[in-house]
Each structure stands twice: as C-alpha cells, then as structure tokens.
Amino acid sequence: MELELIKSKLHESNFRLTQEREVVLTTFMNSGQMLTPAQLHDCVKKEYNSVGLTTVYRLIEVLTKLGLATPFLIDGEIYYTFCSDHHHHHFVCLDCHKVKDIYECLEMTHKYDDVGTVNYHRMDLYGHCKNCERKNINVKSLEP
Ligand SMILES: [Zn+2]
Ligand SMILES: [Zn+2]
Ligand SMILES: [Zn+2]
Known part of the structure; x- marks a missing residue:
C-alpha cells in the first residue's frame, strides 16, 4: 500500500x-x-x-x-x-514471527445464514514457515 x-x-x-x-x-x-x-x-x-x-x-x-x-x-x-486495506488473511510463523498475507478467501460464511447475518470474517493461520521448519529439522538431526 x-x-x-x-x-x-x-x-x-x-x-x-x-x-x-x-x-x-x-x-x-x-x-x-x-x-x-x-x-x-x-x-x-x-x-x-x-x-x-x-x-x-x-x-x-x-x-x-x-x-x-x-x-x-x-x-x-x-x-x-x-495491513493493506484489501481483505486478506494471514499466515503467522510462531518461530520467526513473519507474517504472510493470504489473499485467497475461504468463503464459508454462507453456511451460517441461519445463525444470523455475517458482516465480515477474520481467519488467520498460525504455524511454522518453511524456512523455520527447515531450521528445526536441521537442529533436530544434530541432536544425539
Ligand atoms: Zn494483514
Ligand atoms: Zn518462520
Ligand atoms: Zn476472507
């Protein structure tokens, strides 16, 4: 932005x-x-x-x-x-704290029509990025 x-x-x-x-x-x-x-x-x-x-x-x-x-x-x-002002989701790495924006929207809100009217949604994914995953594997393989 x-x-x-x-x-x-x-x-x-x-x-x-x-x-x-x-x-x-x-x-x-x-x-x-x-x-x-x-x-x-x-x-x-x-x-x-x-x-x-x-x-x-x-x-x-x-x-x-x-x-x-x-x-x-x-x-x-x-x-x-x-955040940019375009609707997006996040992938958050719990190791290095890098945040990757995900612009693909998982539209599932229509499933909740009978619960009430959905105005907006948020969804963020938390895990380990590829880079950190590789590092973790290397560290593990060095352990006795
Ligand atoms: Zn964002
Ligand atoms: Zn990471
Ligand atoms: Zn979305």
Whole structure:
C-alpha cells in the first residue's frame, strides 16, 4: 500500500503524521513481521533515538482503528502487523514471527445464514514457515 494513501487516511482521521510518527510508520510497514509495540519501539530507536513508546502506541492504535494494523494475541502478548486495506488473511510463523498475507478467501460464511447475518470474517493461520521448519529439522538431526 502506498505511503501517500496511508497519509491521507491518517489525515482524514485528524492524525498529523509528524516526522517521528512517519519513521515509526515506515519501520512498521517494512518489517514484514508481527511486533509488540515495545519491539517496534526498539527497531525505531536504532534510527531515531528520540521516539517515545507512547508515540508508537498512539500510531498503532490509530492504524488498528483504520484497519491498517491487525492485532494477534499469542501467549498473552499482543503483536501487531501492518495491513493493506484489501481483505486478506494471514499466515503467522510462531518461530520467526513473519507474517504472510493470504489473499485467497475461504468463503464459508454462507453456511451460517441461519445463525444470523455475517458482516465480515477474520481467519488467520498460525504455524511454522518453511524456512523455520527447515531450521528445526536441521537442529533436530544434530541432536544425539
Ligand atoms: Zn494483514
Ligand atoms: Zn518462520
Ligand atoms: Zn476472507
């Protein structure tokens, strides 16, 4: 998703993208993985020392409201990933925390017509990515 489009969306919700906030945003967008606000803060600090944790929380809050960030609850921790505004699902690697977007939609909502009207659905897959799976196999084969 284009930065300009995100900027205008943020602007519409009266959120001014200062230089600091923009650094947080681009770091988040380019990370390709899920991060806790504290982890994102650590990444940002490497480049931009003066950014506070509150700034990170505030941006993530706004992005989540706009549908541009999705939270995942894993082992009691809330992680966030940056999201485009096209409907999609996620494959989340529990080892390296990389998130892969899945644009194929498993339409099964029509099965629940008699329960009520479905407005939207969410589905995320959690597991181990190919890369981590290979590493795990290598580690196991080294064990006695
Ligand atoms: Zn997403
Ligand atoms: Zn992985
Ligand atoms: Zn879907």
